[in-house]
Amino acid sequence: MIRFENLSVKFRNTDTEYTAVDKVNLTINKGEFFGIVGASGAGKSTLVRTVNLLQKPTSGNVYINGENIVNYSGQKLRNLRLNIGMIFQHFNLISNATVYDNIAFALKASKTPAKEIHKRVPELLELVGLADKAELFPPSLSGGQKQRVAIARALANNPQILLCDEATSALDPDNTKEVIQTLRNIKNHYPITILFITHQMEVAKSLFDRIAVMEKGRLVEVAPSYTLFATPQSEAAKALISSDYKKAVPKKVLEQEKDLYMITYKEEGAFDPVISDVSRKFLNTDLSIIEGNIEYVQDKPIGRLLISLRTRDEKDKESVISYLHRKTFISRLDAE
Amino acid sequence: MSSQLLESTINILQNEFLKSIYETALMIGISFSLSLVFGLALGFVLYLTSGKTFFEKTISLNKTVSAFINIIRSIPFIILVVFSLPLTFILVGTKIGPIAASVPLSIAAIVFFARLVESALKEVDAGVIEAAIATGASHSLIIRNVLLVEAAPAIVRGITITFINLIGCSAMAGMVGGGGIGNLAIQYGYYRYETGVMIFTIVVLVVIVQLAQLTGDRIARLLTH
Structure with missing residues (x-):
């Protein structure tokens, strides 16, 4: 479904060069709930942002459904993005637009007819359990509710892939549970592939089928969740798990x-x-x-x-x- | 004595005030509406060409426009009025009167408002724009449904500032043949020692500015959530 091939992302300042993602090779299967974990600054976000080209890779390739997308631009890139939903750490909702309009925005992006939008938005709100919040503005919602609106927006065009960039990191434990529950629910009903970035091992534990561990831009370990938590091999994975436990x-x-x-x-x-x-x-x-x-x-x-x-x-x-x-x-x- | 003064004040106002108000309204009306349209457009040009988010390789266009605006903004308004006289003549066929005065007023207001629009747009959360881009939305949809909506309160505040600024400038333009209530105050209040006219004019201006500020603040508040 998603395949990174020798993918590197480098950031250049005037005199320094910083490698955020270093020759990553990774395949994420269709329908998988895949997690990438690592300490902050490990390059997870940068890696995931290359999937919809919010970040252009410096070298290497990203294949989606077998097609290399790194040189996509214009309409072709927009069409690709319609097929990839994304949610963010800070929700990124339009604060001066209602919940309804925030979700409708994604449908307008795909040129959905107004009549269809009118039907689809309530369905999406129902899906994330916010049917009664359509006319509210984001600042009056809790963090968990905001993220659920963002999920509804991300799923509006029935994407095949959902990217989650630290989607629960700005939330308290209760709101985190709420968002996790929503994602699980979606995963159970739709054959969507989810790529989820987090540094919270609690979240990793409860969500993912497989986990990749990143450290300093490199992929150091990829394993099914259970195997990774029970028998971590890399130092980075051991450190992440034991630090969680040591708390x-x-x-x-x-x-x-x-x-x-x-x-x-x-x-x-x-x-x-x-x-x-x-x-x-x-x-x-x-x-x-x-x-x-x-x-x-x-x-x-x-x-x-x-x-x-x-x-x-x-x-x-x-x-x-x-x-x-x-x-x-x-x-x-x-x-x- | 004082009743005589009052009488002369009322006399002058009766003869001149309506005409002055009309001239001011004309000057401000023309330059204000032109600045809204072109200032907004120019503000968007400045913003959209400034980074890689929307258009790549437009930095040179951005720098050119920006330098042009800076040049106009560095000329004191009273000098700009004189400096733009040839252009005024080409555009409207005359160098005096409220319509002629609208030319420098419009130029100044457009670039002023453009900068305010630009800074309002720069305040929009980059994350929100990124999320909009990630949905696959076109630039024009993002401009209409994200940038304009999120920047609306700040743009409205900018409109208020531009309007109030224009009232001040229109008095200056009035001095060099534009007419208007600023001119009324100077001609009678200053040159002819008609303090009554001066005070009345000031009161009228204060009321207009207060109303403008009040309206602007209220609209901005309605647009903020």
């Missing part, structure tokens, strides 16, 4: 404990009694649990335990860790 533990605790490890159980291993195994097998080892939880990614459980390991010497420690390695997924957690 649950007081900073003081993290700083006090020297040898902190995160043990992750995947679904099939969730019932193995590894902790009691360790205390039985390694008598000189103290293992204490600092924190633990079970989260669900794509409706499958991932169990996590944050443990502190105290052993007599390094050799013991290594054997404990290698034992845990065989049974679970374990990674060291740094206080930073």
Whole structure:
């Protein structure tokens, strides 16, 4: 559906050059709910903006339905954009136009006849659960409602692709849930491909089929959501997941404990009694649990335990860790 | 003595005031309507050619127009009136009277308003424009349904400022043969020591300016959400 081929975007100032996206190769399948995660400044937004050419790539190609679009312009580019909806972090609604007119705008863009617009706008408002808000102006809506209006606008022309650029990052948790629920609902009813950029791992967890991790413009890992959360391979992915997890533990605790490890159980291993195994097998080892939880990614459980390991010497420690390695997924957690 | 003064004031006003008001209305009417049309257009030209958002490779056009406007704006209005006399003669066939005065007034008001329109458009949130571009809308639809709508309150405030500015300039144009109430104040109030005429004129001008500002503010508020 969408394929990036050796895609690079460079920004040139007078004397400096900055590579925002660095030779990215990635294929997003039709109907997928695909997430790109990464710290801010990783180049995610720049990458996604090349799909509808809001950002022109410096080199490389972007294929949509097999067609290279990087040189599109004029009417051809406008037609492409009609087929790609987009929502933004700050909603970007026309503040002096009603909710109705904001959605009607997208339909006018596709030269929809007035009669058809009149029929279609209420349908779209119904879809995002804002049927009674048609005559209101955006400043009187909550963040979640604004984003739902933006979703309705983005979907007005029945696009095949929906791009979401940090669509929930400016929202509080309740409004985030509201927007996520709306997107899920849409995904369940329409065969649309969604490409969603976020730095919020909470959002990534609950939405995506597959996730790509970006760091400093490069794609460092692509995996199904569950695999990524349960067994992250790249340092960037590990850092993102553990930073999310560390938020649950007081900073003081993290700083006090020297040898902190995160043990992750995947679904099939969730019932193995590894902790009691360790205390039985390694008598000189103290293992204490600092924190633990079970989260669900794509409706499958991932169990996590944050443990502190105290052993007599390094050799013991290594054997404990290698034992845990065989049974679970374990990674060291740094206080930073 | 004072009743005699009052009588002379009333006498002058009766003879001259309506004619002066008519001349002022004519000067301002012509230059105000021309500035709205051409100033708005010129403001859009300045804005649309300034970056890559709408048209690429128009920077040189932008710089030319911008320099031209700066030149006109750097000429003090009273000098512009004199300087544009040959042009005035070519355009309207005379160098005196309210219609002739409308030529420099229009020129000044057009470039003044153009800059106000440009700055109003630059205030429009870039994200909103980007979202509009992302829908696949044409430039003309974006101009009509996004730029004009979002910049409308600021443009209306600009119209108010232009109008009030024009009242001031029309008094100056009046001095060099344009007529109008500014001229009335100077001719009688200043040269003939008819303080009554002066005060009356000032009161009339204050009322007009207040009304203009009030109306402009109210419309701007109605357009803001």
